[in-house]
Amino acid sequence: MALTKSEIIENLHLELQLNKREAKELVELFFEEIREALTQNEQVKLSGFGNFDLRDKRQRPGRNPKTGEEIPIAPRRVVTFRPGQKLKVQVETYADPEHQLESIGLAGESLH
């Protein structure tokens, strides 16, 4: 299960008693305004969550993986996300069953 716009809309409706139409408009605007700022090459800083930064990448050599033919990768601008300290602390202790033993420092130790 993943969090999507429809659950965020539902949560605004339940938590803040916004009607569905108002909630939908806000959620759409939230992501649209962030996207718009990034499109204008403007960094976005959401305290408590993280920063969306823009990086200009120079042209670099690439290859068509199928034919092996060399094709340059065009210069491009990319979005990167740097999580804030608060979010980092919030997620780092997430106890995924798959990695639980490792995460408490037992990795590589014999369990017998």
Add this chain to the structure above:
Amino acid sequence: MTKSELIERIIAKQSQLNPREVEQAIKAIIEQMADSLAAGERIEIRGFGSFSLHYRPPRVGRNPKTGDAVLLTGKYVPHFKPGKELREMVNELD
């Protein structure tokens, strides 16, 4: 653009809610996104991108002051993958 500037821009673009309600709603959205990741749940926003957790295995690090080896436990870090639409929009170089 900071969070408060984002809130101001959204207030200017909509007419149904008062500024206080918009501010509360934006804060609630960000909080729900953080809580979702903290619970190990991905976030998927079409046209924008997805957030997920990446695992960093335990490693031996060093105390930068003393140089002593320290065992660092495994942990999760948030990761964002921009969606196709966002990737294309920011890449329309000016």
